[in-house]
Amino acid sequence: MSNQQQPASSKLLFEQGDLEDFAAEMERADNTLPRRINADPEGVERGLAKLVLTLIELLRQLLERQALKRVESGSLTDEEIERLGTTFQKLQARMEELKRTFGLENEELNLNLGPLGDLL
Amino acid sequence: MTVYVYAIIDRPTIPVPDMPGLEGAALDTLPCQDIGAVVSLSTVGKAPPVEAILWQHETVVEALMADHSVLPVRFGTMLPDEAAVQAVLVTHYAEFTVGLERVRGHVELGLRVLWNDDSARPLTSDQPPPHSLGSGRAYMLARLEEECRLQVRRERAESLAREIHTPLARLAAEATLRTLMTPRLLLTAAYLVRHEQVAAFRQEVETLSPTYPEVRLLCTGPWPPFSFVAVRNEL
Numbered sequence: 001m002s003n004q005q006q007p008a009s010s011k012l013l014f015e016q017g018d019l020e021d022f023a024a025e026m027e028r029a030d031n032t033l034p035r036r037i038n039a040d041p042e043g044v045e046r047g048l049a050k051l052v053l054t055l056i057e058l059l060r061q062l063l064e065r066q067a068l069k070r071v072e073s074g075s076l077t078d079e080e081i082e083r084l085g086t087t088f089q090k091l092q093a094r095m096e097e098l099k100r101t102f103g104l105e106n107e108e109l110n111l112n113l114g115p116l117g118d119l120l
Numbered sequence: 121m122t123v124y125v126y127a128i129i130d131r132p133t134i135p136v137p138d139m140p141g142l143e144g145a146a147l148d149t150l151p152c153q154d155i156g157a158v159v160s161l162s163t164v165g166k167a168p169p170v171e172a173i174l175w176q177h178e179t180v181v182e183a184l185m186a187d188h189s190v191l192p193v194r195f196g197t198m199l200p201d202e203a204a205v206q207a208v209l210v211t212h213y214a215e216f217t218v219g220l221e222r223v224r225g226h227v228e229l230g231l232r233v234l235w236n237d238d239s240a241r242p243l244t245s246d247q248p249p250p251h252s253l254g255s256g257r258a259y260m261l262a263r264l265e266e267e268c269r270l271q272v273r274r275e276r277a278e279s280l281a282r283e284i285h286t287p288l289a290r291l292a293a294e295a296t297l298r299t300l301m302t303p304r305l306l307l308t309a310a311y312l313v314r315h316e317q318v319a320a321f322r323q324e325v326e327t328l329s330p331t332y333p334e335v336r337l338l339c340t341g342p343w344p345p346f347s348f349v350a351v352r353n354e355l
Binding site: 086 | 175229232234255256257258259260261263264267301302304305308318321322325326329336337338339340341343
């Protein structure tokens, strides 16, 4: 059946540099694509943690962006900026802890929304 | 015994290519009016997605492209029996016919563009985490600066991706593109290109490459038109 196999290189029309670089980056991109939730107990726990943390991260980023807009527009006093900053710092530190607990990387906390692009 | 499906084709009366399918089983066409499904019988069930078997599926689909317009079916698609395949053909006849017309005479070419810029890494990964900066105010200002920097980078990425994509899209009937799927993966695109335009497309990629020293291009194909009319939900 060897006559059926074609080398993958026959599919390269044009390439620049190391293919490994492309492969690594495409694998990274693939990690953000939606997957079915794994049915084994540990997989389910991690899958759910990933989903919940993604949503928390979305809210955190939305709030932070909103706050940054207000900082930029100059509508906040120094004291208010200080307070907001401290709050977001704490939130971010807490997120880091949760990510470590569940062994999740930043790039895993994203959802691919098909034609709408990425959530984060 | 289940039925493994490779593709939906037009002109079902043309004999299938003389090659074995998965598990060495014979290929067969199940016709429905002027379209058909190319199948083989499977005794072991679900095919594992390993390289050799994926290539075997791909090779069958590509061989079909020599004589047919082809809607590739996702790897690993199986139905319980021939009647189930027939039912799908009958139910989705209209969609399949439109799809086959759309890709007739075309192949898919893929493009990946890596961006070699220094700002690919977010600042937070090579600087101390912002919560060690001390004051809340300093944190907010650092974040503001990073947001501005990222915004500039995103805009640069969009325009660079468009510059590379536009001349290639001109050689294609249809195209899909996504920018920055990761911070380095500037562009991920697929192009539906006429057979006879493949060489011109390749030439255009080669011409573009020295114009943009900050990126690296990878162009692959020709592929069955997976990104344009892959049969997914129907089966």
